[in-house]
Amino acid sequence: MTIYSIIFYFLATLILATTAMAITRRNLVHAVIYLIFSFFGSAMLFYLFGAPFLAVLEVIIYAGAIMVLFLFVVIMMRADTGDERLFAARQWLPIAVFGLIYIAIGMGIITADPNSRITLKTARAAPKVFGQFIFENHWLSIEIVSLLLLVALVGALVIGRRSRRPPIAQTTNGEL
Amino acid sequence: MGILCVVARRSLIMIVLGIEIMLNAVAILLVGSSLLWQHLEGQAIVLFVFAIAGAEVSIGLALIVWAYRQTGSMDPSDYNLLK
Numbered sequence: 001m002t003i004y005s006i007i008f009y010f011l012a013t014l015i016l017a018t019t020a021m022a023i024t025r026r027n028l029v030h031a032v033i034y035l036i037f038s039f040f041g042s043a044m045l046f047y048l049f050g051a052p053f054l055a056v057l058e059v060i061i062y063a064g065a066i067m068v069l070f071l072f073v074v075i076m077m078r079a080d081t082g083d084e085r086l087f088a089a090r091q092w093l094p095i096a097v098f099g100l101i102y103i104a105i106g107m108g109i110i111t112a113d114p115n116s117r118i119t120l121k122t123a124r125a126a127p128k129v130f131g132q133f134i135f136e137n138h139w140l141s142i143e144i145v146s147l148l149l150l151v152a153l154v155g156a157l158v159i160g161r162r163s164r165r166p167p168i169a170q171t172t173n174g175e176l
Numbered sequence: 177m178g179i180l181c182v183v184a185r186r187s188l189i190m191i192v193l194g195i196e197i198m199l200n201a202v203a204i205l206l207v208g209s210s211l212l213w214q215h216l217e218g219q220a221i222v223l224f225v226f227a228i229a230g231a232e233v234s235i236g237l238a239l240i241v242w243a244y245r246q247t248g249s250m251d252p253s254d255y256n257l258l259k
Contacts, residue, residue, distance in 0.1 A: 023193075023197070051210070054203075061226050061230055129216075133216045138220050151231075
């Protein structure tokens with residue numbers, strides 16, 4: 001029981017517990033805050049797995065930008081004051097199916113014992129090396145992803161624009 | 177757990193939250209496997225997963241805001257206009 005495995009099990013239980021709390025909260029702001037904790041835990045897990053650049057990137061992008069965007073939408077749309085049954089009885093079939101699959105896979109993962117007791121060699125991807133690797137081998141993917149981000153930006157602007165014209169339900173009053 | 181969040185919660189925002197949970201789970205898996213095989217490809221994939229997740233979250237939330245303005249409801253069972 002090395003120190004790395006102790007840290008790993010602590011982080012794993014932290015991530016699982018905060019995610020479970022996040023998906024069962026009635027208040028949406030509480031759920032997002034729990035998920036922020038979960039992302040911080042998984043950022044520490046990335047650092048343990050030898051990816052410090054990705055850990056920092058996760059904190060900045062996921063916990064810092066995406067969850068803040070969620071909070072903005074929740075607070076401005078006032079979605080946290082809706083009355084919502086926590087687990088709707090109408091949806092029991094998908095809940096049961098996916099719950100069973102989740103429990104089965106979880107039990108399979110926990111009890112599966114690799115014969116050779118694989119010990120992971122600790123490694124560390126220095127950001128400089130990581131950057132060189134990415135830009136040497138995957139430069140095309142970076143260009144494509146930047147184009148995708150541009151398209152997403154324009155799309156979000158177009159969708160979120162408050163239009164001058166009234167919505168379609170009002171303009172088709174007398175005509176078909 | 178992300179898929180449970182998607183099917184069990186009756187609010188549009190929680191569906192997108194479940195998708196984010198699933199993407200984070202994939203990221204953890206990829207980084208762990210890149211440590212197992214001592215290969216940097218997994219971390220490269222995770223970098224692109226982060227970028228794509230950011231893009232789809234922004235589009236998804238913009239769509240939710242637009243749909244809320246159109247219908248005034250956050251319940252997915254109210255969006256059954258095809259029935």
